[in-house]
Amino acid sequence: EAGVTQFPSHSVIEKGQTVTLRCDPISGHDNLYWYRRVMGKEIKFLLHFVKESKQDESGMPNNRFLAERTGGTYSTLKVQPAELEDSGVYFCASSPRATVDTQYFGPGTRLTVL
């Protein structure tokens, strides 16, 4: 069974540019989560999808971040425009149910904003 995949693995962009991160969850997992760790800080929750609906987006830092999950399969996280403080590692995870189920994480996308 394929695990959670994320693309790209690393992205380097200039401040003010736009970047789109992609996450492909494990097939059949309705729940998809985005997290990030910025430099020197703890991993923080960003948002949670159940199928194509946003269940909880309380962790999204501001309106420069837009997450979508059209059709309830893969998800994208767009940052527009990117700022220096957005640099960090963005993780995606998926789980079959929105309870205390194990979350399966992807390898992460390292975003560097110059």
Place this chain on the structure above:
Amino acid sequence: DAKTTQPNSMESNEEEPVHLPCNHSTISGTDYIHWYRQLPSQGPEYVIHGLTSNVNNRMASLAIAEDRKSSTLILHRATLRDAAVYYCILSPLDSNYQLIWGAGTKLIIKP
């Protein structure tokens, strides 16, 4: 916000047991306790979770204090492949089991 406190790092010898402590004095009655680990250059990986009772699985054991204000992750026989950052995480019912991460403990295994 629910919060956990862990030592920054610990060292252990290969093939010996490892006890990783975590304090969560502000835990509420419906918060689950999770442990995930992150190996170098990988995403986090589930280890174990529990609510009140001690838990065992093929990877580890989780010992939860009676007052639930602390817990200990036990690796019964550490190998070099267990070198990772271990995160103690609370998952509150009232935030739909959102994972609230601590800073983690970097476990170093000496051969």
